[in-house]
Amino acid sequence: MLELIDGFVQSAQQEGMELYGVHVYRRGAEPVERRLRSDDRENLWSVSKTFVSVALGIAEAEGRLALDDPALNYYAEFKKSAVPGLDQVTLRHLLTMTSGSPHSWFADEPVEAPDLAADFFATPLKHEPGTHFSYTGTGPYVAARALRAATGASVRDYLMPRVFTPLAIHNPQWHTCPLGHPVAESDLFLRTSELARFGRLLLDEGRHEGRQLVPAEYCARIAAESVPTVNDPADEEFALAPRYGLGAWCGPGDATFSMTGRYGQFCIVSPPREAVVTITAHVEAGSPRTSITALVTEELLNHL
Secondary structure (H helix, E strand, O other): OHHHHHHHHHHHHHOOOEEEEEEEEEOOOOOEEEEOOOOOOEEOHHHHHHHHHHHHHHHHHOOOOOOOOEHHHHOHHHOOOOOOOHHHOEHHHHHOOOOOOOOOOOOOOOOOOOOHHHHHHOOOOOOOOOOOOOOOOHHHHHHHHHHHHHHOOOHHHHHHHHHHOOOOOOOOEEOEOOOOOEOOOOOEEEOHHHHHHHHHHHHOOOEEOOEEOOOHHHHHHHHHOOEEOOOOHHHHHHOOOOEEOOOOEEOOOOOOEEEEEOOOEEEEEEHHHOEEEEEEEEOOOOOOOOOHHHHHHHHOHHHO
16 A cells, blocks of 8 residues: 555656645555655645535434525525525535525635625526536535524534544634634645544444444435536536535546545545545646646556
């Protein structure tokens, strides 16, 4: 395994990619990690979206909410001001990027609206909910605030006793918006090994040391309940995978899914290979000749 990782690291370095840590786990074997810089907590960027999804999956199992609930049900303050059609947008639509809204925001952009959720519900729909994929940070953010309305806890605080503490992820930092809500779609900071433990939890159908932390059914649903990511051939170059599930990118039909964040943050969970590949890095878009996505697939995932 170490030779496989070293080969990948060498190829990445030849492509000018700056890797921080590479962690590979195969069921039945001890995990192997190669570090290339200090073991600091890094911004996971869009990998954070999967944590939001899992939080909602747990809350659904607890009877706090349902993914097919209209998101507006959890925003009583916006029901009168919401534009027509927004009452049809469900929490599932928010997680799968199919709300039909043209509202687009990501955590590296300034928050210009006084309230992002209010701005979302005031923006007219461009497509019927559930019919059009459009990748944005708005959906997970609005979904995470719905979780708070349903449970009384922010997505970080909700996950603390249910996932973070059992996985020995102590006091994780999740940056917040100007209103004090976790950014949700990004800005969760974890170490390579901490993210790897979360990936292993999902590979192991939500079980950790004999405890069922995440419903096994929901772990399977992350990839199974996916939507096509290409609405038009012109979109294809921007799609990281042919399908997008409940907060993760999905391959065509083998249950593998990838939590993928900017600058080369990856946690790939592959039930068919019984493996998890986790990477933290800083890879500038457009700088390497080969994308890190392709390199991870060709030199690591395909050999497990």
